[in-house]
Amino acid sequence: MSTTEAAEATDQHDAHDHPTPRQYVNIAVVLAVLTALEVSTYFFDFGVIAIPLLVVLMIVKFIYVAGWFMHLKFDSPIFSRMMYGGLTLALVLYALTITVILLDQAPTL
Amino acid sequence: MSSTEVEHKGYSGRPRAQSGFTAWLTTTDHKKIGIMYFFTVLVFFFLGGAESGLIRAQLAQAEQSLLTEEIYNQVFTMHGITMVFLVVMPLSAAFFNYLIPLMIGARDVAFPRLNAFSYWVYLFGGIFLYTSFFLGGAPNGSWVGYAPLSLDSVSNMAYYAVGLQILGVSSLAAAVNFIVTILNMRAPGMTFMRMPVFIWMALVTNFLLLFALPIIAVALFMLHADAVLGAQFFNPATGGDPILWQHLFWLFGHPEVYIMILPAMGIVSEILPVGSRKPLFGYAAVVFAGAAIGFIGFGVWAHHMFTSAIGPVARSAFALSTMFIAVPTGIKIFNWVFTMWGGKLRFTTPMLFSIGFISMFTIGGLSGVTHAIVPHNAQQHDTYYVVAHFHYVLFGGALFGLIAGIYFWFPKVTGKMMSEKLGKMHFWTWLLGFNLTFGPMHMSGLLGQPRRTAVLPGELGSTVELYNLLSSLGFVVLFFSALVFLYNLITSIKSGEASGDDPWDARTLEWLTPSPTPFHNFDVIPTVTHRDEFWHRKYAEDESGRAIPVPAGASEDHDEAGAHDEHIHMPDPSYWPLVQTLGFFPLGYGLVYLNWWLIGIGITWLVVGMYGWIIEPVAEGDDDDPVDDQHDATAPTAAAH
Amino acid sequence: MSAEAHATTLGMDHRKLAMWTFLGSEFLFFGAFVSAYLLYLDTTAGGPGVEIFDIPFTSVSSFVLLMSSLTMVLAHSAHSRGDLRRMRLWVLATAGQGMVFLGGQVFEFTVFYREGLELGGSPFASSFFVLTGFHGIHVFVGILLLLSLYTLSLTGKIKPNQDLKTEMIGLYWHFVDIIWVIIFTVVYLIPEIAVLD
Incomplete structure (x- = not known):
């Protein structure tokens, strides 16, 4: 119908700005290298930087998949808001919850 | 209005x-x-x-034993679950369904079949919960379902875990549907700040649902795994933490409170300006206060747990955030009062219920602030004072607002008026019965009467006994008041006097179409140029700011010519939402009794139903592959089929 | 009617907006499970703890799932060019990788179970199985969606100009992958390294 047709038209238009398959493969290679780096923390001793490094790698992988494979980089910002809004709310709420629970390992009133 | 042929290709x-x-x-x-x-x-x-009648009968006198403890526990638990999940939330959903498309100038919601799906899941979820009465007993661990009691099979909470999960599916589907509808299907010119306040509150409510329901879903899955599959999430015997259940439950439970009250606030914000013949005072403040309530509502959950093990730091922090949330609530109350200030008030039934809402909700809000004070809270926890408080916000608040909405939009739905005489009788008896039932609970609670106790202890003394008798008398008043309402509703549907299209001289778009609403809602989708669009089509302002009627005819939509050759495509009816949803019965019973055959049948049913849904033929072709789109040039905001 | 009435208010398809809305809420879902798991890391009730994990094995299945996102996006890319034949190929490849991942999970669960990690054994075991189990269910649903996409494109129900359908299933699939990116680090690697230290 006309509505979706209009939306479709923009989609079609976007399709031209979309990355090429070659770019997708490049992103996948980057992701593979990052994963190899992640796994290497298990085999080699990275000392104190191991955990911060893993967190950073996780975030980078997350952003790459979301930005390229899920097209967030190229799409309407409202989609990013939905996704990162939900993610932020979850992080804040559950960090608070875990903090409250850990703060009180010795129950007193 | 021009008559437009609605084409239904069938x-x-x-x-x-x-x-x-x-x-x-x-x-x-x-x-x-x-x-x-x-x-x-x-x-x-x-x-x-x-169920509440049974509770009040049991507590009318001390040391009574009309009901056994087993029955009493089932009754109060099911009373809570019913009123929260099967009455207040779906009644709000009823208003969302009917009003959202009309108020934003659309012909349906974004996903009509998903909408039907939500309804059937709600209905079957409710029936599923109620069958537990005949299948070994209803849940009896209270609607908060605290562990470890809820893990024990004696509490029958498997039905609670599965039943609420099913209802959650319904609400989540509806939330996605309404959010997309509001964001994406507004009439041309309806910017965010031109949306009616009810639409704003619906948007906030549905975002709250969207983000709160997954949390309770997790909690219920864990509870189900513990109670039925032998997992150890909340079992202290192996180191599990029952407090985790409380956290997860209230992470959902507190937003849930606002999920129940915000729609009523939206309804009242629509009725007061109409009943006062003034625009809403401080539209932007009401909207932002509503959004702020929704946002802060996620950050106050632990105030339900002040007497649980959460530690002094958390208690102080949550006491502060709880007091803080009273600020946006107070802003709204003042805005409603100032809306009426200096207005030409007409005390019609919806207006009376709206004013009742404001006053009763204020009482409930104030007693709520007393809970925020931690030492106070320790005294009140689990007493009837708390019962009094939340009935003042949920019954005196949410339900009063929703009933106001029923009287207000009844003519929109039926084209007839509800009797004002019976309506006023309903209001005054309802107000009296409500205060008689729940007012004394403040006192009996402060005197030490515990909640969730099957027998009123005699040692609390004759004063507490008197308060309880008054509460039970209040129930009788409410009962007869409800009968008046029911009689009024039925007789008005049958033979109410005709209302005309715009009986209240209203302000928002839904009254632009004839009443009762035609199948296709609008002959021509209106173009919005103002907040309170319909009012501005009817009235202009003179120099002193007084409203003067626009000459007749000028208020008609301006695009008559183009309307006649328009073919409006409405979504096709479908059996599949109903058929698919039936699969929740085998799945639900299978999960409760851990019968893998039933679970398998249920899942297969749901999947097959989904296929039927997907491959069902669509009259106008698929959404992104229209068969016939020349006529569609004027069809706005098409819906997915 | 004015021209802007033809488009949706935000100029995007309802279904895509709905999918993103739903995905946003899914973070709250998995977040609660991950939180419970982190709280119960040490609550093993004398049973096996995180040392039971076989990191090399899980690394391989994680890698397979990650690469399935590539084939998924290639399927969408082919569909948006109207190339249904290639789209079907990539969709099957994606579903196949999903099945490899699921098979790996079933194998992993079986091994853990034999080594004494049982659902009802401890809060740690419960939270591990239920969290990864629900992720597995999401993968399973994704495979069903992919196979339906494949079948319906063969029957002609999904046409070359309807790449939105592949895109939507792709969004869901990438989301499930992204959740596993988090789970692999937070549930497997970091606790394992913390224990090794």
Whole structure:
């Protein structure tokens, strides 16, 4: 119908700005290298930087998949808001919850 | 209004009925679905009311034993679950369904079949919960379902875990549907700051649902795994933490409170300006206060747990955030009062219920602030003072607002008026009965009467006994008041006097179309240039700011010419939402009794139903592959089929 | 009617907006499970703890799932060019990788179970199985969606100009992958390294 047709038209238009398959493969290679780096923390001793490094790698992988494979980089910002809004709310709420629970390992009133 | 032919192609393979029983079973029309929500709520409301009658009968005197403890526990638990999940939430959903498309100038919601799906899941979820009475007993661990009691099979909480999960599916689907509808289907010119306040509150409510329901879903899955599959999430014997359940439950439970009250606030914000013949005072403040309530509402959950093990730091922090949330709530109350200030007040029934809402909700809000003070809270926790508080916000607040909405939009739905005389009788008896029932609970609670106790202890003394007797008398008043309402509703549907299209001299778009609303809602989708668009089409302002009527005819929509050759495509009816949803029965019972055959049948049913849904033929072709789009040039905001 | 009435208010398809809305809420879902798991890391009730994990094995299945996102996006890319034949190929490849991942999970669960990690054994075991189990269910649903996409494109129900359908299933699939990116690090690697230290 006309509505979706209009939306479709923009989609079609976007399709031209979309990355090429070659770019997708490049992103996948980057992701593979990052994963190899992640796994290497298990085999080699990275000392104190191991955990911060893993967190950073996780975030980078997350952003790459979301930005390229899920097209967030190229799409309407409202989609990013939905996704990162939900993610932020979850992080804040559950960090608070875990903090409250850990703060009180010795129950007193 | 110009009459426009509604083309309904009735593609073979899809039901076509527009009236009669089949039409209701297969409907994808948001108005019909809203009406079905309403009548289903009515049934559950009387069931929940009957349960509260049993509670009040038992507590009318000290040391009574009309009900056994087992029955009493089932009754108060089911009363809570019914009123929260089967009455207040779906009654709000009824209003969302009927009003959202009309108020934003659309012809349906974004996903009409998903909308029907939500309704059927709600209905079957409610029936599923109620069958537990006949299958070994209803849940009896209270609607908060605290572990470790809820893990024990004696509490029958498996039905609670599965039943609420099913209802959650319904609400989540509806939330996605309404969010997309509001964001994406507004009439041309309806910017965010021109949306009616009810639409704003609906948007906030549905975002709250969207983000709160997954949390309770997790909690219920964990509870189900513990109670049925032998997992150890909340079992202290192996190191599990029952407090985790409380956290997860209230992470959902507190937003849930606002999920129940915000729609009523939206309704009242629509009725007060109409009843006062003034625009809403401080529109932007009301909108932002509503959004702020929704946002802060996620950050106050632990105030339900001040007497649980959460530590002094958390207690102080949550006491502060709880007091803080009173600020946006107070802003709204002042805005409503100033809306009435200096207005030409007409004390019609919806207006009376709205004013009742403001005053009763204020009392409930104030007693709520007393809970925020931690030492106070320790005294009140688990007493009838708390029961009094939340009934003042949920009954005195949410329900009063929703009833105001029923009286207000009844003429929109039926084209008839509800009797004002009976309506006023309903209001005054309702107000009296409500205060008689729940007012004394403040006192008996402060004197030490515990909640969730099957027998009123005699040692609390004769004063507490008197308060309880008054509460039970209040229930009798409420019962007769409810009968007045029911009588008024039925007789008005049958033979109420004709209302005309715009009986209240209203302000928002839904009154632009004839009452009762035609199947296709609008002949021509209006172009919005103002907040309170309909009012501005009827009235202009003179120099001193007084409203003067626009000459007749000028208020008609301006695009008459183009309307006649318009073919409006409305979504086809469908059997599949109903058929698919039936699969929740085998799945639900299978999960409760851990029968893998039933679970398998249920899942297969749901998957097959999904396929039927997907491959069902669509009259106008698929959404992104239209068969016939020349006529569509004027069809706005098409809906996915 | 004015021209802007033809488009949706935000100029995007309802279904895509709905999918993103739903995905946003899914973070709250998995977040609660991950939180419970982190709280119960040490609550093993004398049973096996995180040392039971076989990191090399899980690394391989994680890698397979990650690469399935590539084939998924290639399927969408082919569909948006109207190339249904290639789209079907990539969709099957994606579903196949999903099945490899699921098979790996079933194998992993079986091994853990034999080594004494049982659902009802401890809060740690419960939270591990239920969290990864629900992720597995999401993968399973994704495979069903992919196979339906494949079948319906063969029957002609999904046409070359309807690449939105592949895109939507792709969004869901990438989301499930992204959740596993988090789970692999937070549930497997970091606790394992913390224990090794």
